[in-house]
Amino acid sequence: MGHAATTVHHDEPGVRLKAVYAHLDCLLAGIARMKADHTEGWTVQSPLPRHEILEAVYEGRPSPVRWWTLTGAIAGLHIGFLLPALTAAQWPMINPGGKPVVSLVPYAVIMFECTILFGSIATLLGLMFHSGVPAMLDRSLKDPRVTDASFTIVFPSAPRSQVEKLKAALVATGAIEVTTGDDAVYEVPNV
């Protein structure tokens, strides 16, 4: 395709740029175009997690949430052992049912549950951290059509100098609507 690379200059006041797609294949083409142009600063929105989109955007890079999960689970495993073991060791003479002060078999259940609990909570935290929720997103991303049926490629802050070029590229890939600035009107679809 041979488009020149576009660089976003952050010191330059940006322009909101939004391309709305009605069709998945057009969106994919748009993403491919942005990728090919090495354009940065865009976000894709979709009403559902299509793996084609995610593959196109992330090119198989895994989500770092998994490290949160692993850390949480390992921490949970240890907490699940240390909590019962240390608290029991604090009262070594309080001996229920003749079991040793630190009894691995009964503690295995606690360890398992804590692994799951802490792993899940860490995953949740990781998800929130990485995906930025709850977050005040840029206004341009708050488009009710996205949760309905439309796809978008949004530049929350496209460099003014690039806007026209980007517009052209997006229209070319099949965007049904390309708007800039705050001129877009977002309406709640009729139920």
Place this chain on the structure above:
Amino acid sequence: MASNDAIYGYDPRDPAAPNRPTTYGQVNRDIIRPLLRPTALWLLAMAIVVGMMVWGGFAWYQQITMGMGVAGITHPVMWGVYIVTFVFWIGIGHAGTLISAILFLVYSRWRTGVYRASEAMTVFAVMTALLFPVLHLGRCWQAYWFFPYPNQRQLWMNFKSPLMWDVFAISTYFTVSAVFFYVGLVPDIAIFRDHSKGLIRKVYGAMALGWHGTDRQWHHYMAAYGFFAAFAAPLVLSVHSVVSWDFAMAPTAGWHSTIFPPYFVAGAIFSGCAMVISLLMPMTYLFKWEPYVNLWHFENLAKMCLLTSGILTYAYGMEYFIAWYSQNPYEWAIFSWRATGDYAWAFWLMVFCNCVAPLVWYSKKMRTNPWSLFIVAAIINVGMWLERFNIVISSTAHNFDPQTWALYSPTWVEVGVLIGSAGWFGTWFLLFCKTFPAVAITEIKEMVAPPVKGAGH
């Protein structure tokens, strides 16, 4: 892209396939339409369940003020309807997690239509079950002693106790199911937010956590969702195993058995799937979800029930076999008494409900008949409650010392709490169905052919 139908669309066996939605927007509208618009029928149902809940609360009030003596529990039957119902509700919860997590991991397609409602059922069933460990306590106001928190007394709990495992298992189960449920719900809440205005929009906007379907959100979401499912899958097996250890860890004859964990898990899934059928059948008609939840799903749920009913029947038989084969007089006494003694009615009713009645579903015709599905599912629910009744009551009523043998019968307080728990569950479930998308919009969308322009450029 007609081939997308085969990949993403409905199963061709789906009887409702002709009515299936064709666009994402249609899915939104179909499912959002009934929300926040109470119908007379819904209001009536709410009045009934809230009434039941108030009645249960009244019963519980009396129990707190006057003590456990207002319940029917007695020496030597120290656990009665409360623990029976606790296990029942925990078991109910299992189907939801099974459907939402395990079937997710194995890419089962029929899961999509029913998983949100089943998951809601799980969360609410666990919330209901969580009432019982507290309200069956002699001193429920001390229930916070179950949790590990540093205190000036320097006291901790007994992590060797199956009840403490229970606390961990169930609180973990509740937390993980609730998180899993909520995370799954967030994109759908965002949809509803975008379809509403004013205050409602603000409320749902807060709950949607700023979800706008960006690639970054979806990327991490999909990863996290997979992990949640992966966590929930072993959890669902462990929770009822731990519940079964509440019994199996005591030396009491009839409880002290290694077969309990698989037996309980199978029973839980059995009862849970039956409960999903029982709950979703009326909902489907009430909320007009036929395109999304229909006989295809119910048939699959019935098949799950058939499988687990078989496992249960095997477990029942194996309990008797082991009691006989081991020549353990205590075990044999319990099991023969269960089938012939004072609670034989409960035993044989249970056998009918759990082993015999589901057999009709071997017939495809019965399996796809709404009335047969609904009635047999209700029978299974009764049967599974009775199963726990048999386990809990009969073993303690005829324990080791024949001189202590006594019988148990519940009082109205216990029945009231049982009914109240159903009211509590029903209240949450009905409220949920009216305020949140009870069919997973986003995931249904995944089954709809995506809008494609074709080779247009």
Place this chain on the structure above:
Amino acid sequence: MGVGGGATALTACGIDDNLYFTPVETILPYVVRPEAVTPGTPTLFATTVVTGADAWPVLAVHREGRVINVMANRQTPLAAAVPAAALLELQRHYSPDRFAGPLDAGATTTWDAAIPKLASAVAKARAEGKKVAWLGGYRSGTIVGLIQSMTGGEAVFFEGLGRDAEAAAAELVFGSPALPRYDLMGAHYVLSFGADFLGGAWGGAGTQSQYAMARSANHGNFVARFALVSPHKGQTGARADDWYAAAAGSEAHVALAVAKLVAEKKGVASAFAGWLAGADVAAAAAASGLSEAAIAEIAEHFATLPSAVALPGGVAGSSAGATALAAATYVLNLVTATPAFSAGGYPGPISTLARLEALVADLKAGSVGVLLVDDGCDLVSLLPSEFGLAEAIRAAGASFSFSSHPSATQAACQVTLPISDAFEDWGDEEVVSGLWLVRQPSGAPVRDTRSLGDILLATWRALDPAGAPAGNWHERVRAAWIAAAGEMAPTTTEDAVVADAEPTGPTPAQLRWWESTLAAGFVAMPSYVSARPLTPREGQITLPAAPSGDLALHVYAQPFRRDGRYANSPWAQETPDPMTGQVWGSFVLVHPATAAKLGVGDNDLLTLATDKGSLDVGVEVHPFVREDTVALALGDGHTGAGRYADGTGVNVAALLGAQRDGSGCLAWQGARVRATAKGAKADLVSTFGSDDHLGRGWAEVVAASAWAPVGDAAAAHPGDLVGRHGLPMDVRLQKAGIEDFYELPEHPVYRFGLTIDTDACTGCGACAIACYAENNLPVVGKVKAKQGREMGWIRVNRYITDGDVHFVPLMCQQCGHAPCESVCPVLATYHTLDGLNAMIYNRCVGTRYCANACPYGARRFNYHTYLWPEPLNLQLNPDVVARTMGVMEKCTFCVQRIRRVKDAYRDRGFNNRVPDAALRKLTACADACPSDAITFGNLNDEASVPASSRKSGRNYIPIPEIRTFPAVNYLARASFHHAPAAHGAGHGEGHGDGHGEGHGDHHPTEAGGAEPPAHH
């Protein structure tokens, strides 16, 4: 004593943990602390508990002004025990229905008004030449003289469950009404005709303890054999090795026939020819329904066993031949010249029914000006109305009741002067000739009552200011004893000086003697120590006609309610009847075959009718009555006798007429009833589940012949338990010497244990009630008991196997590996360093999981917060917290006593250990047990009974397969009907009865029993 009243506010008032809403407590110190009392520390006062025909030396446990418990007085020559009756007396002391002060015609009055009224009534009667009469139960000692002087001999000492037939028979045979003395300690054969001598109401002063000694092979290589001749086998009879179910009323025939056969065997028939004239074996067999062979068997045992003794009939034998039966037993004892039978039993005045009837006649004739009625038995309600006692009392010119409790007798009297009871009063009793029990008040008076002695003295003083003795009742008793003491009070020269200075009062030496006597609680006169043989007069026994008719009504005394005096005691009502487990109500015992014939089952209402009246009463189908007999207990069915007695059960007197025996003694037996099914359900509450232990090893039997030669000597005859079977342990584990998955916990100093000898246990319930008293167990009432919520920590299990009754007291077994402990989520129960299974009430949240896990069913749950009606709460033990709702509780081995005794020894050195002697009877149950069946000790101490008894061949542990390693071990009951188990070369050989699966090897003991199990 008790100057200034109680000390601190009552501390045992609940686990009240709601800190913001607990009021500030107040402290009320003594004005001047009495020397003997230390706040916070129990003080023991020797006292005597008088209960009908029996009196017991006990120690009253005093805390801060109140008596909280009774303990055994181990100094007296009588049994060291706390019988159930002593505890019931204690509860009566605090009865909420006890009168707050004197009453006049039902209205409260003052002592200042009441005593002059009594005095003027007596003065008026004397002036009119009318009698001043006394009616009451048995009294002995100094008070009798006071009563006699007040009434001029017109005193009737009559007990409903008394021994008047025995006295009449003694008059007949020996010429004196003084009762003979029984000493069962050396008896090899005890032949009873129904007397409740093992914890019942018969009043044999220590017979239960004596029998326990005779029964135990540890006291002299023999096991006493007990034969019962009676139509009903009750709590005492349950211990019988041989039950000869003679027809009601035929016991005298059997006794005399046996006497004849024994005399023939002994060759002394001619010497007793007169007495034996009426004996006829064939007629006795016909009358009793026993075979002649059976009678011959009794005679054979009686004649050949080294020492045999026959006991009379008590209530069970008080038929038309009551006196004849008593006389026949005397003759039987004389024939064998048994040392167990001698002169000098209860000497006190005993009036026969004839004497009572004479008084009734006098009353009706109007010749009695003043009637004084004693506290104690409620004769109006107890005796059949045909005796006309109530009308007679009302016919008295003036009637004064000394009852401090409401009763029908008290209600019939015009004025009520409530008297102090044994815990509040000075006194002395002669229980056995020459053995005097003296007592002092042991607690502050609960109500505004006065000592009977003081009332009588005050009356005397009002009547005759010059002639009346000086001083109060306390000084009278002291003076009487100091006078009697004589040389028993050694005088020192120093005393003489003081005596010179103050010549009138008692000398310091005498006071010292008196104080030490009070501390010991008894005086043994020389006449007590020497046994005097009895010699018969010439005479003969007139046997009544052989009984006939349809269903015989057997009237018996329930061991707790007795003659009804304890019917208003909640403990007496709620402690399960030993034989049936029934609480809170009357029940008629019907043989299964008879029940089938009548078409009734358990808890069906049966209408019993005689020509005197009819009663509807619930049926308890029971194998231990004859087919032609139904049995109904006395002492229930009161009206106006207090909140717990009223409306509970039925009064058997309604069925009875005025029944007398040949010599004018009361005959309870002899009525014939028509029984018809009512077709409705009764409201009986039984706490018992299954009668059969299903071979689960709860009750075990050892052959008496195997036990007798060796006793419980260490390592003796292992494997002698008959019928023992259980699940074998995995052979691989046995080979590896593995006893359990986990090591047993370490017990560095103590591992407390309890041994319960089921052979000694008579089911008398003393332990169960003692536990109620010691541990603040609430009484829940009939409704809750019916729901199974009675709170007794000791359950005296009663199992029936092969017609044998086994009593197995079951409490928390304090397991080494306790199933209850590991399941508690909040560590409210755990294993202590002392080997106890601790239960921390205030940590309990009430999951009740522990109770479900407990294989012994030993845990009880507080379904509600039970309160004690005032002033029953004054009896609560301040060392034990009263539990509130939602908390599990169970036997703690009386940890409060363990703590105290450890503290007491630690006072003398920080590392001091409690010796075995201080532990043996430490727990309330062990202390109470009159049969010495329960012994406490340290299993780490090889010399302790629990440790050594584990090596006995009689040792067993119920359901050992559960491998809980309990701290309680049981000793099997001896049986004369089982052959000793075959001894193999090693243990593990079969024992002949076919279902043995290994025996000695599944008694897991951690102290001493370490040998690896050797299973075939």
Place this chain on the structure above:
Amino acid sequence: MRRLIPALAVTLFSGCWVAEYDQVGDARFPLEPHRLWPLYTWNDGQIAAGKTTGPQAALEQPIPFSHNIHAGTLQMQCEYCHAEARRSIHAGVPTLGTCMNCHSQVKLDNPDVQKIHMAWCGEPKCTLAKDAYGQLVPPPNAASPAWQRVHDLPDYVYFAHKRHVQAGVQCTECHGQMSLQGQKLADPANPDAEPSVQVVNVRETTLQMGWCLDCHASHPTIDQNYGEQADLRRAELKDCWTCHK
């Protein structure tokens, strides 16, 4: 319908009123209901009276006894009045007779001392009678004043003063500097006025379980008294049944 539903509800609920409520205040088997409100308060302290932590507010005592005068100025030993501390589980609050031992002679004009005399014989000035054994014989109507309990442990706690006193634990370790309590201090709001007795006795320590355990784990007297057995004793001291009943 509008009448039917409330009627139905009333019938339903009144029929379900458990019988146990009738047993509250029953003459035979009384039951105590649990207080529902407040449902529960955080009760980590579990001290029966007063606040859980920090010094407790002063309770008004019948006689404003000053520990400062007796134990501080006069240097009287604690065990002179609290005579049972070394030999019983209770330390013993002094009997009225103990007060009279001195106060029949001293400070007779003090109005607070006269309160003791009033309690003894009903007069502001009593004469003492003794019996043959030399014991004080109180007049028949003598009654001790009802002291407000300051150091109050819950009923489920077994606390033996003698164990602690014999072991060498100082009274002040639990009771604080009693000899400073009851000092006459000037009222800060009115500094010119005559100093008045400020408080009779306040609890200075928490008396909470954790506070007890801290000493039971590490008090130096354990090693001193038990020597080689000290570790065992420490284990015993941490056993629940050492203090709970």
